Amino acid sequence: MELKQIVTGFTGTENCTVIPITNGLINTTYLVEDHDSEEKWILQKINTQVFPFPDIISQNHLLINGMLERGNYPLEIVKPKVSLSGHFILNDDNGDSWRMLSFIEDTKTFFKIPDLKTAYESAKAVGCFLNTINPEHLPDLKVPIPDFINFEKRMQDYQNSLQNANESLLENAAPEIKIMNELLSLPQKWIEMERDHLLPKRIIHGDPNVRNILFDETSKPLAVIDLDTVTVSTILYDFGDMARSYTNTLDEDIKTTENNFNPHMYRTVKDGFLLYLKNKLSFAELENLDYAAQTVIYIQAIRFLTDYLNGSTYYSTKYPEHNLDRTRNQLQLLKGLRKYLRVE
Ligand code: GN1
Numbered sequence: 655m656e657l658k659q660i661v662t663g664f665t666g667t668e669n670c671t672v673i674p675i676t677n678g679l680i681n682t683t684y685l686v687e688d689h690d691s692e693e694k695w696i697l698q699k700i701n702t703q704v705f706p707f708p709d710i711i712s713q714n715h716l717l718i719n720g721m722l723e724r725g726n727y728p729l730e731i732v733k734p735k736v737s738l739s740g741h742f743i744l745n746d747d748n749g750d751s752w753r754m755l756s757f758i759e760d761t762k763t764f765f766k767i768p769d770l771k772t773a774y775e776s777a778k779a780v781g782c783f784l785n786t787i788n789p790e791h792l793p794d795l796k797v798p799i800p801d802f803i804n805f806e807k808r809m810q811d812y813q814n815s816l817q818n819a820n821e822s823l824l825e826n827a828a829p830e831i832k833i834m835n836e837l838l839s840l841p842q843k844w845i846e847m848e849r850d851h852l853l854p855k856r857i858i859h860g861d862p863n864v865r866n867i868l869f870d871e872t873s874k875p876l877a878v879i880d881l882d883t884v885t886v887s888t889i890l891y892d893f894g895d896m897a898r899s900y901t902n903t904l905d906e907d908i909k910t911t912e913n914n915f916n917p918h919m920y921r922t923v924k925d926g927f928l929l930y931l932k933n934k935l936s937f938a939e940l941e942n943l944d945y946a947a948q949t950v951i952y953i954q955a956i957r958f959l960t961d962y963l964n965g966s967t968y969y970s971t972k973y974p975e976h977n978l979d980r981t982r983n984q985l986q987l988l989k990g991l992r993k994y995l996r997v998e
Pocket of ligand 1 (some may be wrong): 678679681704844860861863865866880883906954970
């Protein structure tokens with residue numbers, strides 16, 4: 655089906671321009687300019703390999719939006735658009751699933767956080783988002799990706815990829831596999847804390863990386879976007895993923911053999927994150943922030959490496975070694991953080 659036919663299914667117009675936007679590693683995103691109404695929209699093809707039930711992510715999105723609206727949330731809220739046939743997801747003849755979202759004008763995104771002020775404001779924005787969507791009683795969210803934050807499963811997937819990968823990929827990745835294998839026990843404490851119910855269940859964003867914040871022209875956060883991974887889990891994941899993303903002095907896509915961890919950013923991210931949340935978090939959560947940052951970086955490195963060894967089928971890649979370069983980038987970051995925390 656033509657892209658414009660999908661747009662017509664949502665807006666009724668044929669008089670539009672559709673421009674690709676390259677920002678995420680999973681879904682395919684376009685900006686739609688409707689020349690009749692002069693409105694703009696975001697159109698996304700949902701990667702159903704990753705999100706097998708697109709209706710779930712729309713339902714969760716609406717539920718979260720309701721909580722943000724009732725909670726005097728100060729940032730902008732992205733709204734799913736209902737199609738002319740009354741659905742939030744349109745399935746086309748090729749079996750692809752599409753959704754349309756409201757477009758927020760005059761924003762920019764970053765691939766790495768430019769300075770301390772932006773790191774603080776971004777972590778504060780995510781903290782505010784999490785504070786608003788975590789009332790006393792959690793609503794009935796559905797699971798968008800089974801086992802997304804199941805670290806035992808991530809480790810098993812890695813072991814399977816080591817068993818099944820072809821020789822040349824194993825050879826190329828030998829130094830990274832060695833580092834990864836030296837730290838195999840790192841996620842163990844996380845797995846045990848979850849198993850022993852030591853970490854409170856909370857609604858988390860699940861993907862609060864820098865690309866999922868929209869900024870105004872003065873670099874002030876305007877919106878926390880991409881609610882597809884919102885789920886019930888431990889808030890340590892969101893802290894860890896923010897620390898992972900915001901302390902990186904490089905775009906995470908870039909290969910590096912140098913330190914790319916910025917300790918000043920790390921302290922700032924923690925301060926920003928805790929501004930709204932410190933009174934809400936349990937002792938076990940507060941005590942494990944540094945551990946969470948290390949573990950989430952490690953798991954992200956494992957995910958990139960696993961995908962590399964599996965032949966790069968999950969993350970979109972631009973060249974054959976892309977996932978290996980991403981792994982290297984995460985391993986340098988982890989090394990820098992562990993040196994700073996003196997746990998090397
Ligand atoms: C993916 O969708 P995007 O590009 O923001 C991934 C995250 C990873 C991130 C790494 C559903 O996020 O878990 O942390 O890449 N999302 C999914 O850049 O797997």
